Amino acid sequence: MRPGQQLLLPANPVFIWGSLLLALLFNMFPLGRVAWMPDAVALVLVFWSVHQPLRVGIGAAFVFGIIMDVHQTALLGQHALSYTVLTYCAIMIHRRLLWFSVPSQALQVLPLFVAAHAIELAVRMLAGGVFPGASALLAPLIESLLWPVVSVILLAPQRRAPDPDQNRPL
Secondary structure (H helix, E strand, O other): OOOOOOOOOOOOOOHHHHHHHHEEEOOOOOOOOOOOOOHHHHHHHHHHHHHHOOOOOOOHHHHHHHHHHHHHHHOOHHHHHHHHHHHHHHHHHHHHHHOOEEEEEEEEHHHHHHHHHHHHHHHHHOOOOOOOOEEEEEEEEHHHHHHHHHHHHHHHHEEEEEEEOOOOOO
């Protein structure tokens, strides 16, 4: 834990899974699938894989990936593969990543999002899909720019209220 970092309450499992389901519903909105649109499920999966790696793991990423494949009528396993690799990499770097400030974390997770979108694109292209264009490069960038916003929103329920009692410093 960094010096001066606020002590957080334990994460509520209902909140964790509720936020993942809300991200899934956001991805399922009929907004029209454009190449630059950020993947909310990937963003929230990485966040919880970094902050709660024992509760949200590779199995959850695989299930959410299969659900996204079925919803988007994509090649079965396309999102599942990218989400599992993304979650595995996030779990691998979660201890190092938590030492950085939130803006620095956004730069650290950018290669993860780029790799996940590259895996999805490679699977789609190998299956005979068309290249979505250069605008597909914006999605990982937008996801990493959303990282501080997601961090503030998803960590808000865990923040302790300042305690006015002088006898208890924590």
